[in-house]
Amino acid sequence: MTEMRMSGAELLLKALVDQGVDTVFGYPGGAVLPIYDALFKQNAIRHVLVRHEQGAVHAAEGYARSTGKPGVVLVTSGPGATNAVTGLTDALMDSIPIVCLTGQVATHLIGNDAFQECDTTGITRPCTKHNWLVKSTEDLARTVHEAFYVATNGRPGPVVIDLPKDVQINQGSYTPPGDVRHKTYRPRVDGDDRQIAEAVRLLAHAKRPIFYTGGGIINSGPRAVAALREFARITGVPVTSTLMGLGAYPASDRQWLGMLGMHGMYEANWAMHDCDVMFALGSRFDDRVTGAIALFSPGSKKVHVDIDPSSINKNVAVEIGIVGDAGRIIEAMIAEWKKQGYQIDKAANDEWWRQIDQWRAKNCLAYYKSDKIIKPQYALERLHALTAGRKTYISTEVGQHQMWAAQFMRFDDPNRWMTSGGLGTMGYGLPAAIGCQLGNPDALVIDIAGEASILMNIQELGTACQYRLPVKVFILNNEYMGMVRQWQELLHGGRYSESYSDALPDFVKLAEAFHCVGMRVTDPGDLDRTIKEMIAIDRPVVVDCIVDKAENCYPMVPSGAAHNQMILGDGAGVAAKIEDNGLALV
Amino acid sequence: MEPEKKILSHTISVLVDNESGVLARVIGLFSGRGYNIESLTVAEVDPAGHRSRITVVTSGTAMVIEQIKAQLSRLVPIHRVSDLTQEGPHVARELALVKVAAAGDKRVESLRIADIFRARVVDSTIHSFVFEITGTTDKVNAFVNLMQPLGLVDVSRTGVAAISRGPEPM
Numbered sequence: 001m002t003e004m005r006m007s008g009a010e011l012l013l014k015a016l017v018d019q020g021v022d023t024v025f026g027y028p029g030g031a032v033l034p035i036y037d038a039l040f041k042q043n044a045i046r047h048v049l050v051r052h053e054q055g056a057v058h059a060a061e062g063y064a065r066s067t068g069k070p071g072v073v074l075v076t077s078g079p080g081a082t083n084a085v086t087g088l089t090d091a092l093m094d095s096i097p098i099v100c101l102t103g104q105v106a107t108h109l110i111g112n113d114a115f116q117e118c119d120t121t122g123i124t125r126p127c128t129k130h131n132w133l134v135k136s137t138e139d140l141a142r143t144v145h146e147a148f149y150v151a152t153n154g155r156p157g158p159v160v161i162d163l164p165k166d167v168q169i170n171q172g173s174y175t176p177p178g179d180v181r182h183k184t185y186r187p188r189v190d191g192d193d194r195q196i197a198e199a200v201r202l203l204a205h206a207k208r209p210i211f212y213t214g215g216g217i218i219n220s221g222p223r224a225v226a227a228l229r230e231f232a233r234i235t236g237v238p239v240t241s242t243l244m245g246l247g248a249y250p251a252s253d254r255q256w257l258g259m260l261g262m263h264g265m266y267e268a269n270w271a272m273h274d275c276d277v278m279f280a281l282g283s284r285f286d287d288r289v290t291g292a293i294a295l296f297s298p299g300s301k302k303v304h305v306d307i308d309p310s311s312i313n314k315n316v317a318v319e320i321g322i323v324g325d326a327g328r329i330i331e332a333m334i335a336e337w338k339k340q341g342y343q344i345d346k347a348a349n350d351e352w353w354r355q356i357d358q359w360r361a362k363n364c365l366a367y368y369k370s371d372k373i374i375k376p377q378y379a380l381e382r383l384h385a386l387t388a389g390r391k392t393y394i395s396t397e398v399g400q401h402q403m404w405a406a407q408f409m410r411f412d413d414p415n416r417w418m419t420s421g422g423l424g425t426m427g428y429g430l431p432a433a434i435g436c437q438l439g440n441p442d443a444l445v446i447d448i449a450g451e452a453s454i455l456m457n458i459q460e461l462g463t464a465c466q467y468r469l470p471v472k473v474f475i476l477n478n479e480y481m482g483m484v485r486q487w488q489e490l491l492h493g494g495r496y497s498e499s500y501s502d503a504l505p506d507f508v509k510l511a512e513a514f515h516c517v518g519m520r521v522t523d524p525g526d527l528d529r530t531i532k533e534m535i536a537i538d539r540p541v542v543v544d545c546i547v548d549k550a551e552n553c554y555p556m557v558p559s560g561a562a563h564n565q566m567i568l569g570d571g572a573g574v575a576a577k578i579e580d581n582g583l584a585l586v
Numbered sequence: 587m588e589p590e591k592k593i594l595s596h597t598i599s600v601l602v603d604n605e606s607g608v609l610a611r612v613i614g615l616f617s618g619r620g621y622n623i624e625s626l627t628v629a630e631v632d633p634a635g636h637r638s639r640i641t642v643v644t645s646g647t648a649m650v651i652e653q654i655k656a657q658l659s660r661l662v663p664i665h666r667v668s669d670l671t672q673e674g675p676h677v678a679r680e681l682a683l684v685k686v687a688a689a690g691d692k693r694v695e696s697l698r699i700a701d702i703f704r705a706r707v708v709d710s711t712i713h714s715f716v717f718e719i720t721g722t723t724d725k726v727n728a729f730v731n732l733m734q735p736l737g738l739v740d741v742s743r744t745g746v747a748a749i750s751r752g753p754e755p756m
Binding site for chain 2: 121122125126129130131133150154155182183184185308309310312313314317
């Protein structure tokens with residue numbers, strides 16, 4: 001039998017199809033023309049033309065997070081690759097599996113400062129999990145399979161494959177995926193049995209335990225989500241989560257404490273501070289979560305489950321660090337709990353919940369209602385109420401609206417929430433919503449945005465229009481970069497340096513210019529009608545929701561403070577609580 | 587000083603796939619995360635298997651040293667990370683080439699000290715010597731310091747290469 005020879009571009013597409021890829025987000029250019037030519041001649045892969053390469057990566061992230069499959073990006077050399085860098089960094093910080101294919105100048109031109117040349121592997125080395133420069137067409141298919149393996153195994157993340165133009169054109173032979181046993185990268189998935197037994201024993205004797213879960217549960221998949229829910233049910237332990245982990249545990253459940261951290265729930269942060277045993281499950285003790293490290297949960301014994309060994313003892317020293325897949329380890333913990341016949345300590349559990357209910361009674365999300373002006377919290381309360389019961393996916397940009405969304409959009413299911421947690425990338429939400437809608441054609445997908453953030457990738461309305469994607473953009477327009485304004489109010493004497501959104505476009509006309517539907521709402525009395533209309537329209541819609549300009553996002557752990565030094569919505573004494581060392585923190 | 591804040595020096599061996607960019611990944615990890623590199627050596631040790639060995643001497647608190655090893659371990663092309671300082675007795679050596687230009691008594695004295703340190707003369711002119719010295723970092727430092735007043739003009743050092751004692755491989 002003669003070996004099948006194909007061009008590099010054809011080999012690439014065959015490898016993608018064999019990896020189960022059906023959608024690629026991309027933007028053409030000189031160095032990827034052979035690949036675009038090969039795309040033109042086939043029907044197995046749908047190419048989605050974005051309007052900016054950053055949008056391609058965020059769209060792939062939205063696709064990946066909502067479907068559980070890796071997102072694939074195709075961009076050209078030079079500016080195509082550099083424009084993708086923000087998206088790649090975002091995916092690295094939030095552990096999102098992305099395979100990004102970049103064109104490169106022909107191998108004989110590399111290093112010559114050729115047109116649209118840049119050192120893509122050099123530039124993307126620190127913002128990818130791994131990257132490859134393919135120098136021979138013979139290596140191409142194998143490299144693609146390896147890239148998918150690395151992106152999706154262990155702690156997921158973005159990878160880049162840099163493809164010189166001659167490698168795309170030259171003929172080579174195909175290597176099928178087969179059984180991958182990577183020569184060096186073999187992350188550990190099963191936890192250590194002895195450590196698991198020790199951790200579960202600790203939990204069984206705890207008086208004030210807490211589960212602090214993160215994006216690792218979502219990344220681990222449906223089995224991890226099911227295991228977490230069962231583990232919480234049989235142990236009676238209260239559950240809080242990071243921004244990235246929302247939806248893994250149902251927000252409608254009594255054991256749910258809400259999100260923790262800087263703008264987390266009062267009861268969640270106090271429970272973290274006062275607990276005696278903490279199980280960190282697929283979370284990484286990020287600074288938004290811990291507040292002042294020296295004051296973080298001082299009295300607790302900590303168990304940390306993470307697939308990335310470098311996450312353990314990085315920020316917070318723990319008693320037991322278990323490396324492996326969160327789902328598998330929680331399943332093993334459940335088995336151990338049952339095997340040992342452990343029971344909930346009813347008296348201690350009741351006492352712990354009595355305390356938690358006292359914290360809950362603070363009603364930390366309370367805000368002053370108004371019938372004249374739309375409060376941003378009210379807008380999201382209504383948005384949540386009017387979308388509940390539907391298959392709804394929410395993405396956000398970054399800032400106050402993002403935190404309000406995390407507080408008020410209550411998720412009962414995983415993979416429904418897409419936000420830029422680690423990097424905090426303004427401009428993430430619209431392209432992420434587009435990617436999500438492509439992966440979930442029948443779902444209601446809403447980007448909750450701010451008027452400043454949305455302008456960072458507004459061009460993607462063109463993509464939504466071209467592919468008839470009925471994404472909704474719900475702008476909480478307070479004419480300020482709200483979180484910047486809030487910090488300037490709290491920390492910088494109300495000197496609102498450059499945080500006013502001056503010369504804003506007319507978002508209704510802007511939407512219409514992109515062939516989308518634009519709506520504006522200013523009166524609280526019109527809010528419900530507007531939201532219902534937005535949902536009913538089977539086209540992309542932009543809602544310009546004019547909200548209170550002065551509203552701050554509470555509760556808040558001021559920078560440099562501890563979980564039990566939270567401030568609530570009246571804002572009293574905020575400035576006094578932020579000490580000088582807090583000023584230097586982000 | 588509190589024990590957790592004590593700065594420790596560790597010698598870490600890293601076995602890597604000798605692919606392009608692997609050294610940049612290791613160095614970029616150290617610079618990107620603010621870790622110290624006191625010395626770094628790299629060379630291919632298994633040409634058939636395309637494996638290189640990197641020896642890095644670094645310093646930090648115990649928590650930082652653990653982080654460095656964990657961060658190195660998760661780089662994709664890395665086979666093994668071994669903390670020689672922690673894992674037991676090991677031998678660490680470096681080589682230096684030391685150029686001394688002098689005449690008269692100083693020239694004679696430099697030769698005499700080289701003899702004490704078992705340094706070899708690998709180049710000689712009427713006006714200069716190049717000495718080759720091998721040993722621990724302290725020994726090389728001492729030799730270089732002694733040559734300073736005797737006409738030292740140039741030093742080239744390899745950095746530390748290290749290996750564990752006993753029959754076991756890395």
